Amino acid sequence: MNGRQIFIECPSWCVTDHVAANERHLEDIEHAGEMTDLVIPGGPGYRLLAHARLGWNPYGDDADRGPYVVVDDASEPFVVTPAEASVFADWLEAFAAQLRHLAVAALTAPLETAQA
Numbered sequence: 001m002n003g004r005q006i007f008i009e010c011p012s013w014c015v016t017d018h019v020a021a022n023e024r025h026l027e028d029i030e031h032a033g034e035m036t037d038l039v040i041p042g043g044p045g046y047r048l049l050a051h052a053r054l055g056w057n058p059y060g061d062d063a064d065r066g067p068y069v070v071v072d073d074a075s076e077p078f079v080v081t082p083a084e085a086s087v088f089a090d091w092l093e094a095f096a097a098q099l100r101h102l103a104v105a106a107l108t109a110p111l112e113t114a115q116a
């Protein structure tokens with residue numbers, strides 16, 4: 001912190017190495033939890049679609065310093081409140097149900113084409 005090391009007490013779920021992160025200002029300190037991954041099978045292994053984790057920026061400038069949930073699709077991190085994360089989880093469950101229907105439909109879809 002401005003050339004000095006200070007003691008930062010982390011919540012039990014924080015996995016950030018704050019020394020390695022070399023955060024220079026108090027407002028830059030973000031406690032971050034373990035990532036949970038959403039992957040899709042294919043190719044030689046799997047591909048990462050998105051991951052999510054807990055976050056908390058106790059000295060940040062934003063009104064909502066958290067704890068919050070970060071959902072990152074590798075293009076952009078989406079920071080959402082716990083309530084928004086819960087809504088998103090509901091939508092993912094609905095998406096999963098539709099995905100199961102699509103899998104069954106792909107197995108049973110008729111292959112003949114309409115005759116003109």
Ligand SMILES: [Zn+2]
Pocket residue numbers: 009010011014015016018030031032
């Ligand atoms: Zn921490």
